[in-house]
Amino acid sequence: MNFLKNINWTNSLCRRAGLVLAGALLFILALTTHAPKSSADKDDSSSKKPAESSSQQQISFDTVYVKLNNDEFNNTGLIALDNKDMHIAPDGADFVSIYSYLFNAKGDMIMTTGSTNICGIKEMFEQLNLMISDFSAQTGLKTIMVRNAAYRVDDKVYKSQFDIPDDKSKQGDTAKTEDDGKSSDGCYEHLLGLAVDFQLYEADKGTYPDYTGEGQYAWINENCYKYGFVLRYPADKTDITGVEAKKNHYRYVGKQYAQIMHENNLALEEVYAFLQKYTFEKPLTVQSESGSQYIFYYVKKDKDNTSTTVPMPQGSDGGKTGTVSADAQGGLYMCCDISQLTSQQAPQQESQTSQTQVQKTE
Numbered sequence: 001m002n003f004l005k006n007i008n009w010t011n012s013l014c015r016r017a018g019l020v021l022a023g024a025l026l027f028i029l030a031l032t033t034h035a036p037k038s039s040a041d042k043d044d045s046s047s048k049k050p051a052e053s054s055s056q057q058q059i060s061f062d063t064v065y066v067k068l069n070n071d072e073f074n075n076t077g078l079i080a081l082d083n084k085d086m087h088i089a090p091d092g093a094d095f096v097s098i099y100s101y102l103f104n105a106k107g108d109m110i111m112t113t114g115s116t117n118i119c120g121i122k123e124m125f126e127q128l129n130l131m132i133s134d135f136s137a138q139t140g141l142k143t144i145m146v147r148n149a150a151y152r153v154d155d156k157v158y159k160s161q162f163d164i165p166d167d168k169s170k171q172g173d174t175a176k177t178e179d180d181g182k183s184s185d186g187c188y189e190h191l192l193g194l195a196v197d198f199q200l201y202e203a204d205k206g207t208y209p210d211y212t213g214e215g216q217y218a219w220i221n222e223n224c225y226k227y228g229f230v231l232r233y234p235a236d237k238t239d240i241t242g243v244e245a246k247k248n249h250y251r252y253v254g255k256q257y258a259q260i261m262h263e264n265n266l267a268l269e270e271v272y273a274f275l276q277k278y279t280f281e282k283p284l285t286v287q288s289e290s291g292s293q294y295i296f297y298y299v300k301k302d303k304d305n306t307s308t309t310v311p312m313p314q315g316s317d318g319g320k321t322g323t324v325s326a327d328a329q330g331g332l333y334m335c336c337d338i339s340q341l342t343s344q345q346a347p348q349q350e351s352q353t354s355q356t357q358v359q360k361t362e
């Protein structure tokens, strides 16, 4: 099962619905309102009234409607949960080995691994590589060792185990009996291919100290969200995660969700309720440090049908991984990059970017 679903625009039922003032972006500064362009095929029945505001600018965009198969979106996506209550068993078909991600752009090895059989989602390893490359450049340290992720042997994915048995058949038995979903480190979710554990390897001493995220390593906790990672089991969230504090277990949720979790001090279990407050008409808007703008909104599945029709800004990055996540209770969580839309439809903003702040809608 590939749980990072992409929206397939070709097969989806897309319907241009004319220009819709979605009230998606509310800017604090009273910039000159960008007049929406007229649309010959405007469909009044699908238009939405803009949110009323005298001092905030609204950015308009066209809306498309995408039909999502309800069965395909069930506890999937970057914020999929695998915890004591919820287990997922991906087949690992889209997993890659960690090996080629151990080197920086110059070809220097910037981290090590407990096993080259460690595997995970490619996007996670790409961002891990960038994060540790930057960490290494900042500190001069090349001591991070990726201890656990998932393991892939003979095209089967097993739960992480540092002391992986040599006997592969025995390894399979081990995986089968671990049906409580926990990895050897007591964590869940390694099997998703979206989590890594760190250890340290001090090559000059030949020692393997524990990773605590302290000292020079504090850089990682301070900056990991910029690369899409969060410390999954922090000490102040044990009652919510149900897992004792882990200083070395990082979960990849993508930059956009990581930023939300970082800014609002949310555990992954808390992200769902947090985002359910936002709708397509009144989404959460977030600006990344790189300047990209995103909207987040929640759509409840249509339980009376096999699919759910979901509104999206036309031209947003709806085809990219991570745009749609789903919980197991019938909720869809949309994340759309609208940077291109604002630059195309409101070019005058580019010159005023430095004066503009995005306000989170409440």
Ligand SMILES: [Zn+2]
Pocket (backbone or CB within 6 Å): 148, 183, 185, 187, 190, 195, 196, 197, 248, 249, 250
């Ligand atoms: Zn772990």
